[in-house]
Amino acid sequence: MKLTGFDGRGAFVTGAAGGIGRAIAEALAGAGARVFATDLPDALAAEGDASGIIWRALDVTDADAVAATVAEAEKTVGPLHHGVVASGILAGGAILDTSPDQWRRVIDVNLTGAFHVTAALARAMMPRRQGAIVAVGSNSADVPRLGMGAYPASKAALHMHMRCLGLELAPHGIRCNIVAPGSTLTPMQTGMWADAHGAQSVIAGSLETYKTGIPLGKLATPGDIAASAMFLLSTEAGHVTMADLYVDGGATLKA
Numbered sequence: 001m002k003l004t005g006f007d008g009r010g011a012f013v014t015g016a017a018g019g020i021g022r023a024i025a026e027a028l029a030g031a032g033a034r035v036f037a038t039d040l041p042d043a044l045a046a047e048g049d050a051s052g053i054i055w056r057a058l059d060v061t062d063a064d065a066v067a068a069t070v071a072e073a074e075k076t077v078g079p080l081h082h083g084v085v086a087s088g089i090l091a092g093g094a095i096l097d098t099s100p101d102q103w104r105r106v107i108d109v110n111l112t113g114a115f116h117v118t119a120a121l122a123r124a125m126m127p128r129r130q131g132a133i134v135a136v137g138s139n140s141a142d143v144p145r146l147g148m149g150a151y152p153a154s155k156a157a158l159h160m161h162m163r164c165l166g167l168e169l170a171p172h173g174i175r176c177n178i179v180a181p182g183s184t185l186t187p188m189q190t191g192m193w194a195d196a197h198g199a200q201s202v203i204a205g206s207l208e209t210y211k212t213g214i215p216l217g218k219l220a221t222p223g224d225i226a227a228s229a230m231f232l233l234s235t236e237a238g239h240v241t242m243a244d245l246y247v248d249g250g251a252t253l254k255a
Helices: 019-030 063-076 100-128 151-172 198-204 222-233
Strands: 010-014 034-039 053-057 080-085 131-136 174-181 244-247
Touching (some): 010 019, 019 034, 034 063, 080 100, 100 131, 100 174, 131 222
Parallel strands (some): 010 034, 034 053
């Protein structure tokens, strides 16, 4: 089955300079979408407009900047039909070792930033009564984790935000869904590894930290997550909204 609904349509992606966000932006461009991709200025230093992707700097915690950038995207590649929130940060460590500033930063980017972006996208899409928004969540939203600080809480709240937003926007023909990756080969993942055996340790799991392994016996790639996000954005998912699609090799043992 070939996914459809992308050719010539505007798409807006945050956190697009690396990892999962980049894979989604490139998949959208490859499917014929007109992609407006954003990330922090430092992440965009080496980027140029190419392959159907237009790059702009954006801090998702700045509500005014988000509104202005979505408006620019509407004029540049729009009307926007697809929106992807892939921006996110991780600040590891125990919750009791997390400073108020660290907690605030994670929540500001992963949750409040997503609120800014999804609200701006929704306002742009509502008059046309069509659109699809996908947020990159995490399987840690559903399973307690040690040593991840505010990250699981921010992602759990993001999942609920997307479901509530999807309920609000359903009468306007706009679908809102979550793709929830597990351990994926990105810098965020490898940055948590203590040694060269990090991948094997993640796949095997750990009784000491109450963490299950990965039944499929492998880590995800950014392309795996992008493929799932593309389905949720596609015409073929036209009756799917408020869904959490877990893409974690079975790690959460979730039905």
